[in-house]
Each structure stands twice: as structure tokens, then as C-alpha cells.
Amino acid sequence: MSLLRSLRLCLVARTGSHQAGALLLRRAQPGHAFGAAPRPSSSAARKDLLMQLRRRTGYPFVHCRTALEACGGDLGQAEIWLHQHAQKEGWSRTAKLQGRKTKEGLIGLLREGSTAVLVEVNCETDFVSRNLKFQQLVEQVALGTMLHCQSLDSQRSTYSKGFLNSSELSGLPAGPDRGGSLRDHLALAIGKLGENMILRRAAWVQAPSGFYVGSYVHGAELSPSLHNLALGKYGALVVCETAQRQADLEDVGRRLGQHVVGMAPLSVGSLDDEPGGEAETKMLAQPYLLDPSITLGQYVQPRGVSVVDFVRFECGEGEEAAEAQ
Template identity: 75%
Template sequence: MSLLRSLRVFLVARTGSHSAGSLLRQSPQPRHTLHAGPRLSASASSKELLMKLRRNTGYSFVNCKKALETCGGDLKQAEIWLHKQAQKEGWSKAAKLQGRKTKEGLIGLLQEGNTTVLVEVNCETDFVSRNLKFQQLVQQVALGTMMYCQSLKDQLSTYSKVRWLTSVILALWKAEAGGSLEGFLNSSELSGLPAGPDRDGSLKDQLALAIGKLGENMTLKRAAWVKVPSGFYVGSYVHGAMQSPSLHNLVLGKYGALVICETSEQKTNLEDIGRRLGQHVVGMAPLSVGSLDDEPGGEAETKMLSQPYLLDPSITLGQYVQPQGVSVVDFVRFECGEGEEAAETE
């Protein structure tokens, strides 16, 4: 008797009414474990945490997974860990890229009440300047500068309270009329400012993060800030302007200008006048304000009020301003990348 036949006989004897063939074909019953439910729940929870961490930070799936594993699933600690790692990588990349030319970038202009700031952040290519992460860096620099400027609110009362950061800071002060305060920050001063209300560390830390993410050399070049009391107005203009992705009162572009004006009465068209004056400063690049008593100049004139008015060259800017009831006190002009070519030649 063959082995298979002997097995069939044995099974029939043991099972009675069931056929050996049907028993051989029956599938084994699944084995249930006590922890099957909780394991599925934990997996779903981990996936949800992972997705949330990616949304919050923008880092890769692999890095977010590693962060959660390192921090035992603690979302907040995982975010902190990711930022620290990104800063380390950013500083390392920044050191490698240091010295590469940064001729491109953006000007950012931010206005809040009587305070206006103008900042310049540079990168290597125009392609990166159009990247959202780079624009967010410019936004952080503008916010950091604004916070610094607003912290000086008690220093508008007397000249003696103005603190000079370095020799490059310029203060414009008119104590008798109530005064306006204006200052400049160079690259190193700007880098040392706090990053803002929703960021840890300094603006230099934010710069390193951006370099790590975008892979280009970048610089925080400069910033200007202006605070004016009642009776003064700051006109502004940004050429090629585009709105910030998340801050409604921040405008980005390649050229920017602030024009500080004094006016004896509140006018409804001050904003339009200020914009036109800003356009003139951007287009004509004056070097000083000059006086209404100066003789009209030609295209090579560098005194603002003596220059042919950009929007109507038949008159000077002074002739445009005088009937408007405002007087130009000072101006600031930023052109993205200016000075880089001269520095490269030297």
C-alpha cells in the first residue's frame, strides 16, 4: 500500500463522515493575537505624527521619521531636533559657499504705522530670488529690523538718547519740529538682530537655514529704518513690486526708495505724492536733496530737487513738490546688488 493511500485510510478512520480530501483542502484558521488592535492604532498614530511634522517643518520624510524616532515620538522635541540639525548643515554649507558672488536678491519694504524699513538680501541667482523660501528669509529680515526699530520708541524725545550702533548709522534729527529718526544697519549688525516673534535665534541663524535648504551663498547686506512723528510722512516705492507670500504690508522688488517729507496739514493724496517721489528717486538716483533755490540741472544733476522730474521732465522735481504743500527732508534708495561690481573690480 502506498504512503498516500495509508494516510487516507487513517484519516477516514479518525473523522468518520468527513472525507479525507475535504479535510486536506481546508484552510487553517487565522491565529488572533491580543495586541493586533493596538498595534494598528499605534501605526496610524505614527503616520499622522509624521505627516504633521512634515507639514510643520517642510523637511523630508526620511529626516522627519528619524527625528520622531530620536525623540520618542514627541512632536515638539522632533521639530527642535530638526531645526538644530538643519542649522548645523546650513552653517557647514555656508562655510563652503562663502566668497561666491551674490549679485541677485530682493529688496523688501515693510511699513507699520509711522515706521518704515527697507532691507536688502542677496543670493547668487535670480532663480533663487524667486523661490518662496528665499522670500520668507527677506520677510524675516524685514520683521527683525522692524522689531529693532520699534524697540527704540522712547528715543524720539531727545537727541541725546539716540544710540549709535557704528559709524555707518546715520541719524536725521529735527528736535525743534519734533524730529524724525533714521538709521542704517550694515551686514554684521543686521545679522545679529533677533529673528522675530516666531523664530528662535538671530537673523544669521535664519540665513544659515536658508543656505542649507537652497544651496546658494546668501548675504544679509543692509537695512534702513525711518520713524516719523506727526507732521512727517514717509513716501515709498518698490520697482517691479510683488506682494509678500504671507505678509500683506511687505513689498518685494529689485529697487526700493523711501522719501521723508514734512507737511503742515494732513492731505488725502499724500500716499500718491510719496509714491511719485519714490519713483523719481529710483529712476533718477539723486545723491542729495538740495534746495528749492538751486538752479535747475540737466540729466547729470545729482541734487534731487534740481533734477528734471521723472514723470514730467519739462519741470524740476522742486517745481512739482512746491505746490503740493510738502517739503522733502531726506531719502533712502536701495538697488539690489549695487556695489558688487565695483567691489569685484577693486
């Protein structure tokens, strides 16, 4: 059974239930590299400070102790010291790990008002993709993409859509409350987690009045710290045109997103297209995922919406596919 067919069956089964900074005041003495063994215990590295620094940064105790000693017990400076050294190590690891395959990772879907973004961040193993620090990186990438999208001219009478490749995405600012670029935060995550990672791509859609963006993430889990960010392995945005806002529009949009994820169309097509089989690539002519006795076009037509565009991301499908889009 093919991957898409398995995914379609899974989707149908699930549908019944809706779902730097400041300069350092003190410098580390020679020998205090990021991974170097700490000096013997001192009053500057009292247990309470050590525990606080560990909770605030998540770095190993040995590195926290080194940072406190290097900074004379100043908690704030020790945190800066840790991030700087971790970032240096991250850049070093990035160079060493470059070229290693990154087929795992997560798709992130973030919605805010009439704007929706999809991002893909890849890593080497599924184990790391489930790590909180990796998920926080995906969150930061989604926020950076959203800020970029919102900074663009949005005075349009129709919807707008855009894509960012890996290089463009990596160069975005991390946000008003985070210094540096997304590339810097990627290096920091690599330094912490020790795997090759890539900010693969991003897409965004803005919909003015008269349009609606449906969305779906397969196997979605909510971000631990951002309630409107969903994480998963597949994601879709579907742009609909509608004369008036309907009560069930969100549900219709979610079902259209499910169809795009499960059936992987290549184009929207037309309501005039002849119904096709499972090999059909035009969305409106495909058998409707949740009721194959009708086409997707036959599902949307009586609901007062017109499908005009869509975006589909599949985690790990490759940078070549992202560039082709």
C-alpha cells in the same frame, strides 16, 4: 540704453495705473546625521505623522522620517530635531559657500505706523530669490529691523534715520516669537536652500507729526504672509515735511519714491538750484521722472510738501555702496 534709462521708461509706462528651545527627549543614534539614510519604516514614522511633519517644516520626507525615528514618533521633538540639524548643516554650508558672489536677492519694504524700513538680502541666483523660504527670510529680517527701530528712543521733534550694515543686521534678535538672532535664521535658510546668502544692509526712518515717509518698491510683490511688506529689486523711502496731512499725500509720496528709484539722485538739493539735465544728481533740480518738462522741485512746490531726505536701495549694488551710505 543704460539700466537707469530703461528703468525710468518702465516706471513712466507703469504710472498710469496706481498701484535650544526645549532639550530633545531622545537623541539620534550614531549614524543619524542630518543627511543620513533613515532606518526601515516603523510604527513611529506612520504616514500621517510623516505628512504632518512635512507640512509643518517643508523638509524632505527622508529627513522627516529620520527625525521621527530619532525622537520616538514625537512630532514636536521631531520638528526641533529637524531645525537643529538643519541649522548645523546651514553653518557648515555657510563656511563652504563663503566668498561666492551674491548679486541676486530682494529688497523688502515694511511700513508700520510712522516707521518704515528697507532691508536687502542677497543670494546667488534669481531662482532662489523667488523661493518662498527665501522670501520668508526677507520677511523675518524686515520684522527684526522694525522691532529694533521701535525699541529706540523716538521722542523727537524731527524725523530720525539710521542704517545697519551686514554685521549689525545679522546680530539683531529675530523677534519675540522666534529664537536666536537673524544670523541663525540666515544659516537655517542656507541649510535649506543650498546657496550662499548675505543679510546685506537695512535702513529705517521714523517720522513724527509734521513729517511723512513716502515709499516705493519697483516691481513690487506683496509678501505671501505679511500684507504690509513689499518685495522687489529697487526700493526708496522719501522723507517729506508737511504742515498738514493731505488726502493725496500717500500718492505724492509714492511718486517721489518712483523718482528716487528711477533717477538715482545723490542729494536732495534746493528749490533754488538751477534745473539740470539727466546727469543732474541733486534731486530737486532733476527733470521730474513722470513729466520731464518740469523739475522735481516744481512738482512738489505747489503740493505743500518739502522733500528733506531719502534712502535708495538697489539689489546687488554691493556692500561697499551700503557702507558708504
